[in-house]
Amino acid sequence: MRKLSVREWALLICLIIIATGSAYILFFHMPMTERMDNLNAQIAQGEELNHHLDVKIAKMHKMEKTLRELETQENKIPQMPEYDNLKVVMAELNTILKPTMKYSMAFQAEEGNNNIFRRGVAIPFTCGSYEQTKQILRTLHNSQLRNFLANVQITHKETGVVETNATMTFFEYKDPKGGEQGETEGTERKQSELKILHDTLQEKWGE
Numbered sequence: 001m002r003k004l005s006v007r008e009w010a011l012l013i014c015l016i017i018i019a020t021g022s023a024y025i026l027f028f029h030m031p032m033t034e035r036m037d038n039l040n041a042q043i044a045q046g047e048e049l050n051h052h053l054d055v056k057i058a059k060m061h062k063m064e065k066t067l068r069e070l071e072t073q074e075n076k077i078p079q080m081p082e083y084d085n086l087k088v089v090m091a092e093l094n095t096i097l098k099p100t101m102k103y104s105m106a107f108q109a110e111e112g113n114n115n116i117f118r119r120g121v122a123i124p125f126t127c128g129s130y131e132q133t134k135q136i137l138r139t140l141h142n143s144q145l146r147n148f149l150a151n152v153q154i155t156h157k158e159t160g161v162v163e164t165n166a167t168m169t170f171f172e173y174k175d176p177k178g179g180e181q182g183e184t185e186g187t188e189r190k191q192s193e194l195k196i197l198h199d200t201l202q203e204k205w206g207e
Contacts, residue, residue, distance in 0.1 A: 083117050083174035089145060093123065093168075096139050101161065102126040112174070119170045126163050130154075133162045146171040 090105070097103040103125035111118045123140075127133040133154060141149045152166045 083172040085145070085170070085172050086119065089119065089121070089170050092143060092145055093121070093140075096136065096143070097123065097125050099132070100125045100127050100136060115174050117172045117174055119172060120167060121170070122165070122167050124163070124165045126161055128161060130156065130162050133164055137164070137166070140166070140168065 086107075093105055097105075103123065106122040108120035108122070111120075125136065127136060137149070137152065140147075148169045148171075150167055150169070152164065155163045157163060
């Protein structure tokens with residue numbers, strides 16, 4: 001067996017170095033980098049989840065505070081009207097929407113849950129200005145009829161008019177006994193109304 005020349009030794013050493021480096025990259029560096037990337041991704045997901053939890057907890061505290069305030073302000077909470085209150089709802093909406101340029105009302109099928117009934121209505125309307133639109137929406141929201149205003153979409157047209165689409169849900173109470181309420185029935189009604197407030201706030205604040 002002949003001896004390797006200096007050049008051959010140099011090439012062999014270079015090959016060994018290259019092979020060692022390749023093996024290091026393939027079997028150590030790349031797996032380690034992949035594990036670090038996965039770990040960083042998990043940390044990022046954990047931080048995002050923690051942020052969402054903080055936001056959710058803050059919303060829950062805000063909702064609980066609002067409910068406590070409402071429970072101590074019974075006289076300021078509009079009482080849930082008796083079922084069937086459709087004519088009163090239509091009259092209320094007609095009065096509020098009358099100043100607009102154009103409006104319509106599309107009532108949805110009512111939904112009942114125990115003694116509480118929900119009456120949904122779509123109310124597209126057109127105003128001459130954005131300020132008038134805000135005023136109409138504010139009046140709808142502050143209606144003395146128990147309601148929940150949602151899905152508001154406002155479009156400012158090139159002609160200057162403002163088109164708005166929104167949905168409102170009105171809540172009504174149906175006395176299961178159909179007579180005068182005693183103390184027990186009054187308590188049940190109050191609990192039902194507070195539950196509606198709770199569910200409404202949950203929907204509003206993205207529970």
